[in-house]
Amino acid sequence: MSTQAATAAAARRGKLTPERETELYEAVICLLREGGYDSVTMEGVAARTKCGKATLYRQWGTKPRLVTAALDKRRCAVFTGIDTGSLVGDLREAAGVAASRRDRDAELMEAVSQAYIQHPDLRAALRETVIEPEVAALDAMLRRAVERGEIEADNPAIGFVAPSFLGMLRIERLFEDRFADPDTLRLFVDAVLLPALRVRSAPGDPSEV
Template sequence: MSTQAATAAARRSKISPERELELYEAVLDLLREGGYDAVTMEGVAARTKCGKATLYRQWKSKPVLVTAALGASRCSFFTGIDTGTLAGDLREAARAASRRKGRDTELMEAVGQAYVMHPDLREALRETVLNPEIAALDAMVRRGVERGEVAADNRAADFVAPAFMGVLRVERLFEDRFTEAEALPEFLEAVILPALGVS
């Protein structure tokens, strides 16, 4: 292939940022609708009227495409929260998660299932989706310890992030118990804050 033809081919295969976001949104919609197994290169291509060859050329495989879509979406519940107190931070985090239920919660559930079922995707999901949220919650607790709000040896501090993520994951299984109130804020007030000794 001549240099001119190669340049023309590269130009044709380049995906604009807007088109990339459109493709990512299709991936996220498929994740929400049916979980990781529902995402296929063929399905994304059909939904976006994009050539399957273009998807493979750009992302190589489904795990790479899914990870890129999740990384671009950064559906963050907890990053950037800093109210000045640990109780305030955790209450705001619980409210933020409750406000963003629905599409984001469906995505978190799909990601959680994929994390367990697909080892090839696990490390990418940890790095892209889970670790930033866990780090944000851990930072809230660390600041609380540094301010003297929580004893450094309080063992409940290690369980804040797992508890938050766990309740988000299983909340729908207990809808009958939380018809009036959101599960995470209620769990925070009834379990986490008392265990930490803050109010």
């Protein structure tokens, strides 16, 4: 079942207020941060929110659907809305935004990444709620850059930008000795992505690589 279908089904069945629903979703997110996907149980969510376990099963049916709904409710693509008028500006802004959220989202990203690998039944939902919005936003930056004439449409590096950027967010904590600088993501953009993309200034754009 897709995220939209699961959410619609819950809405049809449910009597929960929006405030109560938000409280339940926050409990799921907290459990994900604290111990990963395996730490999320219907019993644990029920105990933390003083909600009957039967209510959770009636609303969402299974743990994957509950987790998916919680992530979907929280979904807010970090890079959506970034449009500085140049690819250099866009990627540097994305690096700054990601760095500012690093500590807050690190545990959740770790939990989601592990669940993505270990739980195939959850993979499609995680792609829809967590990964695809960020990829779409980064890809949009590149499309605009092609339209402005900043990069060549056939540059093979284009297809690697989103995976590389999101990959850096995933592995930074594994290489804390190497990526301790708070400007790591900005350096990654300047030293790796921009040279690979061979960015040139668009007409009337004063930005410099």
